[in-house]
Amino acid sequence: MNAFEALGLNEHLVQAVADLGFEKPSEIQEKAIPVLLSGTTDFIGLAQTGTGKTAAFGLPLLQLIDPTQRHAQALVVCPTRELCLQITNDLEKFKKHSKNIFTEAVYGGASITMQIRNLKKGVQIVVATPGRLIDLIERKAIDLQKVKYVVLDEADEMLNMGFRDDIDFVLKNTINRESIWLFSATMPPEVRAISRNYMETPKEVTVGKKNSGNVNIDHQYFVVPQQHRYEALKRLIDFNPGMYGIIFTRTKIDAQEISERLAKSGYEIEALHGDLTQQQRDKVMGRFRTKSLQLLIATDVAARGIDVDGVTHVINFELPDDMEVYTHRSGRTGRAGKTGICLSICHSRETFKIKSLERMINAQFHKVDVPSGKDVCRKQFFHFMDTLMQADVSSGDYETYMPDLMEKFASVSKEEVLQRVASLEFNHFLKYYENAEDLNRSDIRGDRRQPSTGGDARDGSRKERTDFNRRDNGYTRLFINLGTKDGFYKASFLQFILDESNLKKEVLGKIDMRDMNSWIEIDKAEAGRMITAIDGKRYNNRTIRMNEADGGFKRPNDEGSGGGRERKRTYAPKERRSFR
Template sequence: MTAPTFADLGLVPAIVDVLDDLGYETPTPIQASAVPALLDGRDVVGLAQTGTGKTAAFALPILQRLDPARKHTQALVLAPTRELALQVCEAITSYSARIPGIRVLPVYGGQGYGAQLSGLERGAHVVVGTPGRVMDHLDRGSLDLSSLEYLVLDEADEMLAMGFAEDVERILADTPEYKQVALFSATMPRQIRALAKRYLHDPVDIATPAATTSTATVRQRWIQVAHHAKLDALTRILEVESGAGMIVFVRTKRATEELAEKLRSRGFAASAINGDLVQAQRERTIGALRSGALDLLVATDVAARGLDVERISHVVNYDIPHDPEAYVHRVGRTGRAGRTGEAILFVTPRERRLLSAIEKVSGRPVEEMSIPSVEEVNARRAARFAQTITDSMGSAQFHTFRQLVEGYASDHDVAMPDVAAALAVMSAADKQFFLSPDAPKAPPRERPPRAGKSVRATSDGFVPYRIAVGKRHKIGPSSIVGALANEGGLRRSDFGKITIGVEHSIVELPVDVPDAVLDALASTRISGKRIDIRPDSGPPRPKSGKAKGAPRKPRRKSQH
């Protein structure tokens, strides 16, 4: 039986043409089942892993049924993390390339409200957001869902696991009763089933197989590297590893541009590819990679979909994917059609727990490697220098320059090796040829406390932080986890013990939580109140002198 095409699913030519531009050939199982059901107006419950094509499964029918002439928000997609929200937003934007007037807006914690407020005021047909920030906009009155027609709960089990159950319920309560709902989840626990039963009308149940495991022809390795040292680690790998084309995966569109620019400044032929590229520019970039004019492509997951370039020998996960299934699809960009490939994964100390999940999904252990040493880099530079000399001897201009050099050496009584060295200095353009030896590593320093506060780390590596909300504000641990995870990009495993007081609460966070995360949390609100997060120094110490509550010394009676 012939596999269905996207046109067979009932999609209009404008969307089919975009999919063809993006390299989508045939629908995945979830797309083949969900697209016709959603186009028919049915609610859908999909049991699907990330990497099975579920974003297109819900986005394509929504885009086909939207009315660009109406300014109000017609579709809302809820995602558990800002990374997923951005990926979904990029995907929907790319799918709408041939539908004029469609506006898609991401709203998520950790970003200022200005751009989001102005985008909502202009009118966003599709809003893709995390539950906490969507709730904030509903409370502010900046997001109106009274005319919502389509609602998608993406990775519903992850949203509930992160403590967003209450927010999701409140958002659903703010939407019209009769709207089309699509719920996608990797697992179907009782709570998800209850949610579907309560808010979906006669849904179509769809289950798909898990994404395929990575190919056996790809060698998979990982490096533990601090976030600030990633660029240096990558440049050393680029110098030492033998290969042809390479894709470097990062999480965001902005990161593709920034990293590509930094690599170009270090002498590498690199270019960015993301959802903002117009199709003609995307085709030129991929063509340059295919021809060898470009060696490095810095990409997001969404932008690399459908990419098949034979000379890709390496895939580098510069940013570790939060979803192990995404890792499988990244690795699949190399080692195709029986060819061998290399996959390298950067892991920061706080991301070690994701490594085991990746190994489980990929079906193979990932081998640990070390960052190439200065000696290895310098040896490769010397070898390349020697090879360049050998290659240049076959040039058509070799004899012309040889005569010039012989004439210079004779006229100035200079040895030929000295002339050759001077020419090499000219070609180096004052750049240092060899790396300097690595300085000995200093012992790790303890992270200084913020704002002069003393930090009390627990034996489990957590630090207690005080937040200015408690029982009086009618909050629970799930509210705290949901809000902090949303605004700071934290995961469930980043939280230790949570103690709810009357006026304030204590929440334990990792001792190495970056200052940028704490800064992002500074303006977080729970139940409308700013949490004012700060390190907790413990109960107040008694003033010097007699301790509070200590028994008083009996006064000696005077004797007469």
């Protein structure tokens, strides 16, 4: 008998699971499915993300649904659009051989009219984010009195995001439900309150210990001075050349700044933040899922609900303020039985948090030294050599060119060929890291340290800045009275100023966008050209004002409308925020 069939699933679901290549149920599936198939037992499942929770509730739900009744029989409520779509996609795969069962994902950022139209066609399972679900209920597109099963997935996340009132509303008004199934990675008091207020003697199943972390994740931490966090981050990325990872920061601005610096250095990275439209967010996530991006950087809010297979590393640029958030961050790797690594960059004053985390998730953290420059170069070198040796040369008409190659290299030894290949591939790394400082020394202080020499590890050109607060002496800051409320996001704004000024991207540094205005770092030699090209132009019936943030540059013949008098300028205040 098939292992899933032994749990009580019907032949259609068992066949669908087999088609997906699953042979043995995960621990949460093994414990949850037999209980949930009864349909009448309230249930609490405590398990980390990536342990197979969707199948644990999705398969029983599909078996309990009555396909002859074309109305909403089950609600699956989850915190984010990404998770909503992921659950719906999984349910579609599970019901491959089951007839006349229909699902619909409803979430903000998409046409509510289209969602209402689909619901009216007859849908038995609705997967929803809380806000859009309430909208649909108020529009009478969903009849709560006919709902039998309510599933709360990642309940702790929903409560952290402020959806307590929405959850209360749904649970108070599903008066004819037969059971509530609550799944959560952690069990804070707010989640316990829901079980106490709305559930009757729930069956509780815990995979691992409560609030525990995934046992497949290796937790490592690095202690560095505050000023060297970015350099430490960069070394960790370079030391893991096959990394496919997510970097977490506390703030949106930090995420954007780090993303810009790494992208400028040649890393395939983009940031997820609140300034992106849903379409832009979908595009970024699409690129990350297809591995067109090596790295994704985000705040906890922006990254909630991200469910991507194969993430090898999670990096905490800073530890979260809320220790339970660490569980959700680290849970983005080590999914579906695979192993993963969670790296945390800490200051010496934060090591007490590591001890707290060890107790909370019942896992040991390993203190590791930040790799030296030589370690990074050595790791990159051998990774390249392994890739070279594994290259597929079975296809392609290489034989045609071999005589010419043999003639070209007839007088060159094998050792010299290897040296030249290594030089082409690693010269930039060697130059960047040749004078790299030992970041593990306890006596180094960023405010006394001289800037490191050498170009960037990826492009070999721009000197690395050791402190985010310090602007390079070759740069100045420009103020412009355009911002996100003018319809710009970072990429479109960058394209706009480059198109208008006819300058190259290489002359720009950091861009800081706000609602009504922005600041642009630019090579001092090119600041005048940009101001002359852009200041005074019109955009959406507004006159663009651009000037040096400290009031240094003015356009030639800069006259206002009142004859020959100099136009009065409004200068931007100096940036008050410092990088943490």
